[in-house]
Amino acid sequence: MRIMIVTDQYPPMVGGVPAVTHGLATDFANRGHQVWVVAPSYGARDVRRLEQQVRVYRFSSFEWPTYKDLRIPFLPFMPVRNLIKRTDPDIIHIHSPVVLGNIAQLLAGGLRKPVVATNHYLPINMSRSLITDPFIGKHISNITYSYLINFCNRCEYVTAPTSTALNLLYEHGLRAPAAAISNGIDLKKYTPGAHNPQILQRFGLPEDRPLILHVNRLSEEKRVNVLLDAIARMKTDAHLALVSSGPAEAELRAQVEALRIGDRVSFLGFVRDEDLLELRRSSQLFVIPSEADLQSLATMEAMACGLPVIAANSYALPELVHHEANGFLFTPGDSDELAAQIDILLGDAERCARMGEQSLQIIAGHDRVKVLDIWEDLYRRLSIEFKEMKVLRQHMRTAQKYPGYMADEVKNVKRPHIRRTGDLGLDRPASSRRPRKHNK
Known part of the structure; x- marks a missing residue:
């Protein structure tokens, strides 16, 4: 095509x-x-x-x-x-x-x-x-x-x-x-893997504490400020790695200083895909407090690497994060609730492992190969039906101009119908x- x-x-x-x-x-x-x-x-x-x-x-x-x-x-x-x-x-x-x-x-x-x-x-x-x-x-x-x-x-x-x-x-x-x-x-690229101490050393991250990972644009609607407040309130001695950059970065750095949590937070900026994959595999937990995501590729990638996820109960995030199955959902903006959920998960290694397995099962339904097959089928159907409709219109215009022209053929032309979701093999x-x- x-x-x-x-x-x-x-x-x-x-x-x-x-x-x-x-x-x-x-x-x-x-x-x-x-x-x-x-x-x-x-x-x-x-x-x-x-x-x-x-x-x-x-x-x-x-x-x-x-x-x-x-x-x-x-x-x-x-x-x-x-x-x-x-x-x-x-x-x-x-x-x-x-x-x-x-x-x-x-x-x-x-x-x-x-x-x-x-x-x-x-x-x-x-x-x-x-x-x-x-x-x-x-x-x-x-x-x-x-x-x-x-x-x-x-x-x-x-x-x-x-x-x-x-x-x-x-x-x-x-x-x-x-x-x-x-x-x-x-799902061939994003897979669980072994913990890699070298990647932690390369980015100056501690090796003796659990690592919490957040990957998202540092902008106001992503509510990273809520996550920073939670880090200041949590009891577990863990470290947060923030990947990416954005217009709110200066404000978030100032918040880290005001909260005096500079030794518990690292701003990593842009990270290459290869390194980010190793960071996911070396993290214990992925957290996304965003209130503006219609899916979240970063969350999907973390799940494919076998991580449990804590997410804001906002917009489409609950379609990926199932409360108490592969992670927790917290009330948007509630840093106290978020801090408590982080403490619960990081304090229970077995529960983290179970939730990570659930992440793998949930994300299997989003396999890229299946998605591409769906797109190809949709493109092909629309292209064929659009061409059939174009031919039908040409026949109809000709029949109107010349009433006897191909009358039977025009009657027998099946009007194309653009299919909806059920015909795409989806829900x-x-x-x-x-x-x-x-x-x-």
């Missing part, structure tokens, strides 16, 4: 969406498909490059004022149109409903190309302080969802990584055919389940 992936977030940007889009592009290319990626450049020039068998087209952009590293392209309508016409993709898969996504969707309609949109966004990702504001937060959330749903309803198919994420779209008016399709995890549609309540 000929697949075009459109995203405003792609490596070298670090984060969940760049990881998902890069993974899909390279995995499809490795399966023998032709793949094009449309993404912003990191400067004022357009860049065209072959990266890991993927043809990446980057268009000139500037940095988003309120979100470091996020780029805004300079409305490349004609270049994107020419690219779509020249490459003639069977499917266009949009991962960002902003500049490039909107351009691709508008052009796809005129060029008769089917569009799949995957939603990775929550209003709180824009700014937690604005969304939680009692006066304007609700209005901003409504405006954001109104825009997002309008975008999604113009697509041939819509997906979200979890049932929770999909239900949020249904609750706000999604009408397009849709399904929950996991981002997936490479029943999220719209048929009772919507989950979310902590906001």
